[in-house]
Amino acid sequence: MNSDVILPPQVAWASGVFANGPLIRKTTHIADLPGVFIDDDAWRGCEPQQRVYDVEMLDSPSDEGSLYVGVTHLYAGKIGDEFFMTRGHFHQRREQGEVYFGLRGCGLLLLQTPSGEARLERVKAGSVHIIPSFSAHRLINTGEDTLSALAVWPSVAGHDYAALAGGFSLRVFASEHHPQGWEVGNG
Ligand code: F6R
Numbered sequence: 001m002n003s004d005v006i007l008p009p010q011v012a013w014a015s016g017v018f019a020n021g022p023l024i025r026k027t028t029h030i031a032d033l034p035g036v037f038i039d040d041d042a043w044r045g046c047e048p049q050q051r052v053y054d055v056e057m058l059d060s061p062s063d064e065g066s067l068y069v070g071v072t073h074l075y076a077g078k079i080g081d082e083f084f085m086t087r088g089h090f091h092q093r094r095e096q097g098e099v100y101f102g103l104r105g106c107g108l109l110l111l112q113t114p115s116g117e118a119r120l121e122r123v124k125a126g127s128v129h130i131i132p133s134f135s136a137h138r139l140i141n142t143g144e145d146t147l148s149a150l151a152v153w154p155s156v157a158g159h160d161y162a163a164l165a166g167g168f169s170l171r172v173f174a175s176e177h178h179p180q181g182w183e184v185g186n187g
């Protein structure tokens with residue numbers, strides 16, 4: 001028997017930072033998110049190269065049955081009255097689900113069915129989110145610190161952003177009138 005023990009990739013639960021893994025990184029800037037925020041003038045007035053989120057994922061096989069693991073670091077910020085959020089997507093293969101684990105910060109996971117029914121789940125360190133099949137999903141950072149969440153999803157799932165070009169049916173706006181600091185509005 002081979003006594004060599006493999007040292008697997010590691011993630012620091014408190015920060016979501018990976019170590020010892022082959023990583024792929026993708027940064028999304030304000031300029032990459034046209035039409036995502038409702039206040040277009042506010043979006044145009046922002047520094048286009050400001051980072052909104054980074055995704056770090058382990059470079060792993062892409063065949064049927066394989067899984068991807070990645071962490072989204074969604075920075076704190078607002079455009080108009082909306083918090084920084086991810087673009088959001090359906091999976092190209094709609095039947096493929098996903099699991100998100102909150103690691104740090106606080107925010108919301110917006111889920112939406114194909115018929116447009118939306119719901120919100122609170123994301124914080126330790127929260128577990130089972131994203132069912134046929135569900136669009138988007139992270140929203142309602143806090144003042146970086147929101148980091150670990151995701152595990154089937155490699156074959158793919159991303160369909162175009163299906164949400166008209167936006168989600170629900171938006172979250174910053175509000176001083178609510179103790180939680182936000183309120184829900186229509187998309
Ligand atoms: C993968 C997944 C996450 C997101 C990431 C960025 O299926 O849900 O890794 O890809 O949070 O969000 P999008 O892809 O919507 O820009």
Ligand code: ZN
Binds near residue numbers: 089091098137153
């Ligand atoms: Zn996804």
